[in-house]
Amino acid sequence: MELLKQKIRSEGIVLSERVLKVDAFLNHQIDPRLMQQIGQEFARRFRDAGVTKIVTLEASGIAPAVMTGLELGVPVIFARKHQSLTMTDNLLTASVYSFTKQVESTIAIAANHLSATDRVLVIDDFLANGKAAKGLLSIIVQAGATVVGLGIVIEKSFQSGRRELEETGLRIESLARIASLENGQVQFLE
Ligand SMILES: O=P(O)(O)OC[C@H]1O[C@H](OP(=O)(O)OP(=O)(O)O)[C@H](O)[C@@H]1O
Numbered sequence: 001m002e003l004l005k006q007k008i009r010s011e012g013i014v015l016s017e018r019v020l021k022v023d024a025f026l027n028h029q030i031d032p033r034l035m036q037q038i039g040q041e042f043a044r045r046f047r048d049a050g051v052t053k054i055v056t057l058e059a060s061g062i063a064p065a066v067m068t069g070l071e072l073g074v075p076v077i078f079a080r081k082h083q084s085l086t087m088t089d090n091l092l093t094a095s096v097y098s099f100t101k102q103v104e105s106t107i108a109i110a111a112n113h114l115s116a117t118d119r120v121l122v123i124d125d126f127l128a129n130g131k132a133a134k135g136l137l138s139i140i141v142q143a144g145a146t147v148v149g150l151g152i153v154i155e156k157s158f159q160s161g162r163r164e165l166e167e168t169g170l171r172i173e174s175l176a177r178i179a180s181l182e183n184g185q186v187q188f189l190e
């Protein structure tokens with residue numbers, strides 16, 4: 001997605017060979033117009049997949065997931081990372097190691113929001129080592145629902161997530177694929 005790549009080039013900051021900071025438009029301050037176009041692009045790519053629900057993980061997956069849900073006309077569920085007094089239902093859970101916070105947490109979705117007839121599109125802002133995506137896939141499988149694909153805003157293709165997830169036969173659509181962050185430069189794959 002050219003507009004996204006331009007935004008990464010102009011406003012992204014390379015913090016290290018593994019970490020890109022995009023808090024000017026994606027995961028702290030949010031550019032709503034860009035986010036709307038991200039939702040339209042995911043919807044275009046997955047329109048024929050029969051999606052009935054979108055699943056993401058708080059916090060940074062929520063904005064692109066909601067925009068995609070708006071375009072596809074389906075509900076959006078975000079897995080929670082923290083316990084809440086309102087989470088009183090049966091919970092489906094998985095353990096996920098957070099890339100940026102470097103802590104393991106239990107993520108949870110109330111079982112009543114997913115059913116075996118659901119066709120689920122998973123959306124997230126980043127794909128690095130695939131821990132977040134694997135946790136979400138595990139929860140969807142526990143619900144007996146079908147995963148139709150994974151939509152990622154920024155994929156760091158030099159980390160292991162895409163390869164490991166593709167081995168399971170999962171369809172992955174990433175809007176920007178980064179080949180390298182070496183020498184402080186963002187190199188795109190395609
Ligand atoms: O492929 P992975 O190695 O799992 O990395 C990707 C995940 O890392 C970030 O979550 P994080 O918990 O770091 O931050 P957030 O709270 O901003 O979503 C990001 O939002 C993805 O969910």
Ligand SMILES: O=c1[nH]c(=O)c2nc[nH]c2[nH]1
Pocket residue numbers: 018019020021022027099100126127128
């Ligand atoms: O802001 C972020 N930058 C990253 O490089 C990254 N990788 C996973 N999650 C991430 N979030």
